[in-house]
Amino acid sequence: MQDTKNIAFVGLGSMGLPMATNLVNAGYTVKGVDSRQEAMDALVTIGGKPAESLKDACGDAAILVLMVVNAAQARTVLVDAGALEALPQGAHVCLMATCPPDEVQTLATDVAKSGKILVDAPVSGGVVGAKAGTLTIMVGAPRADYDAVAPVLRTMGDKLYHCGPEQGQGAVVKAINQLLCGVHLAAAGEALALGEKAGVDTATLLEIVSGSAASSWMLKDRGPRMLMEHPPVTSAVDIFVKDLGIALAAGRSVSMGLPLAAAAHQMFLGESGAGNGLLDDSQVIAAYRRLNGIS
Known part of the structure; x- marks a missing residue:
């Protein structure tokens, strides 16, 4: 039986590395894989x-954490690169990326055929939450499998x-979370742009609405950066192009119209199409x- 303290971790990016750090600090043996030497x-x-x-990382791992970009990349790691073949029987694969629900379900079926178990575990909280170990983790899996990986997940997230x-x-659940984030963010942009167009002082406007019933977490966090000429990048425009697209696909899967999400998606698409997807x-x-x- 594999040591339950052995963890394979694929994806040591801006969130993955601090998540792996928290696991190491909690006493887990973490074997990491990333295409970038600086990450290793x-x-x-x-x-x-x-x-x-990758096969070396997975060979004795009780849990494989996938902090990758999307479901396609997860499939490449698991199937094409041989992670599923290398993992011991009964190992759990924690997929922590934001993915379309139907693709997660298909991937779970394929993982089960190999004698392993996929745990659907997307996260929210960004780099700050990853570093602090305060991520929100939303799990879809049979109860027994949730219980099996919960101690590891609680090391990376407190919710x-x-x-x-x-x-x-x-x-x-993650798609719904991103739907609200994207709509709130687009609404904040619309409101502050209206203030600019009308000629009011936008710093004063932001202070007023941030402290009123009109406020939201996204307004408070992103609003100041909306007023900067060259804001730092904490999360890119293209992330919401992807995530709102996933939310819209989730709506289509249950025949539900999501007009506000669609409108927000168009604004992010427009900004990405203007060549600013990485801003x-x-x-x-x-x-x-x-x-x-508005100039």
């Missing part, structure tokens, strides 16, 4: 072990929820500026 060097610095290969017994249910997502406000001739 950073893993060594925090006490993790760089795997010689852990069992969203249902089926893989894909965590993904649905901070607060710059969705620029799409409103162009639409309304």
